[in-house]
Amino acid sequence: MLRIENVTKLFNPGTPDEKVALSRINLHLNEGDFVTVIGSNGAGKSTLMNLISGVMTPDLGSVQIEGKAVEGLPEHRRSQWIGRVFQDPMAGTAPTMTIEENLALAYSRSKPRGLSIGVTGSKRKFFREQLWRLGIGLDKRLNAKVGLLSGGERQALSLLMATFTRPRILLLDEHTAALDPSRAELITTLTESIVSEMKLTTLMVTHNMEQAIRLGNRLIMMDKGSIILDVPPEKKSGLTVEGLLKEFERIRGEKLADDRVVLG
Numbered sequence: 001m002l003r004i005e006n007v008t009k010l011f012n013p014g015t016p017d018e019k020v021a022l023s024r025i026n027l028h029l030n031e032g033d034f035v036t037v038i039g040s041n042g043a044g045k046s047t048l049m050n051l052i053s054g055v056m057t058p059d060l061g062s063v064q065i066e067g068k069a070v071e072g073l074p075e076h077r078r079s080q081w082i083g084r085v086f087q088d089p090m091a092g093t094a095p096t097m098t099i100e101e102n103l104a105l106a107y108s109r110s111k112p113r114g115l116s117i118g119v120t121g122s123k124r125k126f127f128r129e130q131l132w133r134l135g136i137g138l139d140k141r142l143n144a145k146v147g148l149l150s151g152g153e154r155q156a157l158s159l160l161m162a163t164f165t166r167p168r169i170l171l172l173d174e175h176t177a178a179l180d181p182s183r184a185e186l187i188t189t190l191t192e193s194i195v196s197e198m199k200l201t202t203l204m205v206t207h208n209m210e211q212a213i214r215l216g217n218r219l220i221m222m223d224k225g226s227i228i229l230d231v232p233p234e235k236k237s238g239l240t241v242e243g244l245l246k247e248f249e250r251i252r253g254e255k256l257a258d259d260r261v262v263l264g
């Protein structure tokens with residue numbers, strides 16, 4: 001489903017500020033894989049997400065979605081295959097537009113040539129049903145301006161907008177990190193149910209190791225621009241936070257003062 005081959009990304013190449021953000025990364029996701037991604041600050045997690053979504057292009061290597069090379073395509077051309085939710089609840093939605101208008105925009109973006117964003121009766125019914133599935137009453141607020149929603153409500157809407165058109169790849173970029181614990185739990189639960197119901201191929205960055213262990217069928221750990229650990233489905237259920245920290249320590253060959261180095 002997703003093949004990242006030998007991808008390297010440099011910032012400020014050829015200058016004294018040159019930074020290797022990703023170094024010859026290889027990552028293959030099978031259809032339906034739900035991979036959690038952990039790693040220290042600056043490990044390259046966001047850069048990886050940006051290269052998949054098309055915000056950035058790699059200096060070397062290829063990115064393929066369902067066998068199609070996409071590394072040369074701009075973000076808007078990839079949006080028909082990719083859904084993404086960001087850390088900032090304000091990032092994925094338009095605050096001055098209504099819930100319904102935001103959904104219509106997301107719906108049109110997922111179509112190859114973009115459809116009209118007009119809302120017909122049948123589309124409105126579909127949107128209401130989708131909102132109802134979130135279970136937080138947004139189905140009764142189709143005409144509310146999104147800027148008036150709470151952070152948790154807005155993130156739930158972002159999650160819905162990123163998934164209701166069945167993207168080939170779902171990218172979750174620390175999407176619960178900015179929420180209070182109860183809202184974070186709500187979004188985590190919604191994520192689990194949407195991903196498993198729709199069998200979405202998902203990559204989720206998190207600084208929460210417990211969450212990284214609990215969710216998904218695979219876990220990767222990144223450090224200094226490389227994937228240093230890739231835990232396959234058959235080993236994932238046996239993971240513990242302590243075990244992962246030990247593994248990180250062993251691979252890096254240095255003693256960690258505490259788990260914040262990994263947690264960020």
Ligand SMILES: Nc1ncnc2c1ncn2[C@@H]1O[C@H](COP(=O)(O)OP(=O)(O)OP(=O)(O)O)[C@@H](O)[C@H]1O
Pocket residue numbers: 011012019020021039040041042043044045046047048264
């Ligand atoms: N636009 C940029 N210009 C220069 N350097 C950058 C840029 N974006 C990222 N970097 C550098 O590339 C490296 C990888 O950054 P990236 O944001 O991908 O890490 P991350 O794992 O997402 O970190 P964090 O957990 O702190 O968000 C870091 O050293 C970062 O400073």
